[in-house]
Amino acid sequence: RKEVEQDPGPFNVPEGATVAFNCTYSNSASQSFFWYRQDCRKEPKLLMSVYSSGNEDGRFTAQLNRASQYISLLIRDSKLSDSATYLCAVNKVRGSTLGRLYFGRGTQLTVWP
Amino acid sequence: EAQVTQNPRYLITVTGKKLTVTCSQNMNHEYMSWYRQDPGLGLRQIYYSMNVEVTDKGDVPEGYKVSRKEKRNFPLILESPSPNQTSLYFCASSPDRVQETQYFGPGTRLLVL
Numbered sequence: 001r002k003e004v005e006q007d008p009g010p011f012n013v014p015e016g017a018t019v020a021f022n023c024t025y026s027n028s029a030s031q032s033f034f035w036y037r038q039d040c041r042k043e044p045k046l047l048m049s050v051y052s053s054g055n056e057d058g059r060f061t062a063q064l065n066r067a068s069q070y071i072s073l074l075i076r077d078s079k080l081s082d083s084a085t086y087l088c089a090v091n092k093v094r095g096s097t098l099g100r101l102y103f104g105r106g107t108q109l110t111v112w113p
Numbered sequence: 114e115a116q117v118t119q120n121p122r123y124l125i126t127v128t129g130k131k132l133t134v135t136c137s138q139n140m141n142h143e144y145m146s147w148y149r150q151d152p153g154l155g156l157r158q159i160y161y162s163m164n165v166e167v168t169d170k171g172d173v174p175e176g177y178k179v180s181r182k183e184k185r186n187f188p189l190i191l192e193s194p195s196p197n198q199t200s201l202y203f204c205a206s207s208p209d210r211v212q213e214t215q216y217f218g219p220g221t222r223l224l225v226l
Contacts, residue, residue, distance in 0.1 A: 008153075034215075043203055043217035044156070087156065100171070101146070101215065105155035 003027060004090050006104030013111055017078045021107045023088030024070045032091035033064055035073045037084045038106065044087055047073075078111045085109070115140045117218035119204050125224045126194055134189045134221050136204030142216075144207045145187040146171070147179065149200040150220075156203070162187055194225045 006023045013019050025033075033050035048055065050062040050071050061074040071088055085106040092100050117138045126132055138145065146161040148171075158171030160179040168179050176198055178190040187206075191198060204218040 006155075041201075041220075043220055045217070046214060100158065100161070102158075103148075103156040105153070 003092070003102035004088060004104040006088055007107055008105055010108040010110060013078055013109070015078055015080060015111055015113055017111075018074065018076045019078060019109060020075075021073045021086055021088075021109075022070055023072070023104050024068075025090045025102075026069070027090075027092055028066075028069060030069075030090045030092050033062075033071045034089040034091075034101075035060075035062055035071075036087040036089060036103075038087055039084050044103075047086070075109075078109075080111050080113060083109055083111045115216065117204055117206050117216050119202075119218035119221050121221060122219060123222045125226065127226050128195055129193050132191050132194060132223075134191075134202060134204075134223070136187045136189065136218060137185050138187075138204075138206040138216070139185065140206065140208070140216070141184065142206035142208050143184070144209060145181070146205045146215075147177070147187070147189045148203045148205065149173065149198075150203065151200050159189065159202075194223075196225045199223060199225045 004025050035047040036044040037047045038044040048057050048062050050064045052064050054063040059076045063072045085108045087106045088104040090102050120135045143164050147159040148156045150156050157173045159177050162168040162181040165181050202221045205215050207215040
């Protein structure tokens with residue numbers, strides 16, 4: 001079973017729409033959670049971390065549900081510039097020294113005018 | 114400017130010809146990783162390193178070697194490249210194992226004929 005599962009989409013939404021992505025993780029020992037954004041043929045860039053209490057950054061809201069082992073990303077009032085692939089990532093810290101970051105396969109979002 | 118650099122950015126080579134992809138970061142980060150990204154498979158970790166001389170295998174280490182002799186550099190070595198190693202490669206660094214902020218290099222597109 002993969003560490004992180006993510007619906008690949010694609011999601012095609014009009015400008016102004018609200019869109020939500022979910023991501024599930026398999027290991028309850030996972031400790032840190034993130035959403036990354038990746039534009040076509042570019043490197044991933046950290047969009048936001050996900051905290052247990054949920055967190056918001058402008059039009060973006062991230063939430064964590066430890067009981068059900070999933071994280072979500074909500075984008076409100078979608079803009080054309082939001083078109084990208086969104087990757088969830090989960091960090092599992094193993095032992096006392098080394099940690100591993102596991103990525104979902106990414107969800108492709110296209111916002112159309 | 115804080116950054117992760119990779120070289121070369123694009124490389125076409127032939128089966129069996131040893132190659133090295135360099136990665137360097139200027140942020141004094143302890144944690145560095147190599148990933149490969151393939152369509153439908155997402156980002157998969159090849160190797161990672163917590164600090165100088167401390168490395169460990171990721172999910173897909175076969176056919177790759179790494180070394181961490183200096184904190185800032187983390188080269189990826191393909192001793193005998195094969196066509197199935199054709200991929201987009203990313204180097205990444207972060208201050209610690211929690212990886213609250215992970216910086217990716219711009220990527221190296223490798224084609225093995």
